[in-house]
Amino acid sequence: AQSVTQLGSHVSVSEGALVLLRCNYSSSVPPYLFWYVQYPNQGLQLLLKYTSAATLVKGINGFEAEFKKSETSFHLTKPSAHMSDAAEYFCAVDRDDKIIFGKGTRLHILP
Amino acid sequence: SAVISQKPSRDICQRGTSLTIQCQVDSQVTMMFWYRQQPGQSLTLIATANQGSEATYESGFVIDKFPISRPNLTFSTLTVSNMSPEDSSIYLCSVERDRGYHTEAFFGQGTRLTVV
Numbered sequence: 001a002q003s004v005t006q007l008g009s010h011v012s013v014s015e016g017a018l019v020l021l022r023c024n025y026s027s028s029v030p031p032y033l034f035w036y037v038q039y040p041n042q043g044l045q046l047l048l049k050y051t052s053a054a055t056l057v058k059g060i061n062g063f064e065a066e067f068k069k070s071e072t073s074f075h076l077t078k079p080s081a082h083m084s085d086a087a088e089y090f091c092a093v094d095r096d097d098k099i100i101f102g103k104g105t106r107l108h109i110l111p
Numbered sequence: 112s113a114v115i116s117q118k119p120s121r122d123i124c125q126r127g128t129s130l131t132i133q134c135q136v137d138s139q140v141t142m143m144f145w146y147r148q149q150p151g152q153s154l155t156l157i158a159t160a161n162q163g164s165e166a167t168y169e170s171g172f173v174i175d176k177f178p179i180s181r182p183n184l185t186f187s188t189l190t191v192s193n194m195s196p197e198d199s200s201i202y203l204c205s206v207e208r209d210r211g212y213h214t215e216a217f218f219g220q221g222t223r224l225t226v227v
Contacts, residue, residue, distance in 0.1 A: 034216075043203065043220040044154075090153060092216075097207065098144070099216045103153040 004091045006102035019078040023091030032094035033074045117219035131190045134204030139184035144205040194226045
């Protein structure tokens with residue numbers, strides 16, 4: 001069954017530094033993959049999605065993710081972290097018309 | 112996109128009681144989904160609610176504990192029955208839009224439930 005694994009439940013980066021949040025998927029066929037963000041006390045918001053149209057996907061707020069089939073990965077990156085990026089990030093996969101979420105990674109931004 | 116309204120946004124309930132959460136969507140959708148997010152955890156799918164049929168529950172969730180109604184294509188309710196402190200979570204309603212080759216999910220703001 002398709003699923004995603006997020007490496008690291010907590011990631012801390014300094015403001016202005018590169019953000020890298022890791023996500024690996026398990027699937028026998030190319031999946032549809034998503035990154036969602038949950039800001040404190042708010043609902044979920046879609047950051048970006050991979051639908052096989054392009055391997056490098058650009059999302060909102062300067063985030064992007066690259067689908068690498070050879071590594072079964074869909075890591076989320078942002079070149080320069082901002083304090084407002086502090087949030088919980090969830091990698092997710094579309095499985096049988098249901099969205100299945102990874103365990104989430106809490107991103108901390110250090111001043 | 113889809114606009115999803117959930118009520119209540121938060122509640123504090125006594126153990127042994129039940130709470131019904133409402134989810135209203137601004138347009139008709141075939142399937143509505145209910146998720147639970149326990150403190151510090153990811154989202155776990157509770158059930159899928161189709162209009163006109165019984166909800167489909169995921170492993171570990173049963174209808175007696177989480178009865179769901181889906182009276183029409185824009186509305187659903189989730190009841191958390193006979194609550195215990197372990198039911199303290201955020202409960203989220205979700206709908207998905209079929210993009211032809213994938214689905215995209217939209218979420219309500221969630222209901223933060225605390226059971227005391």
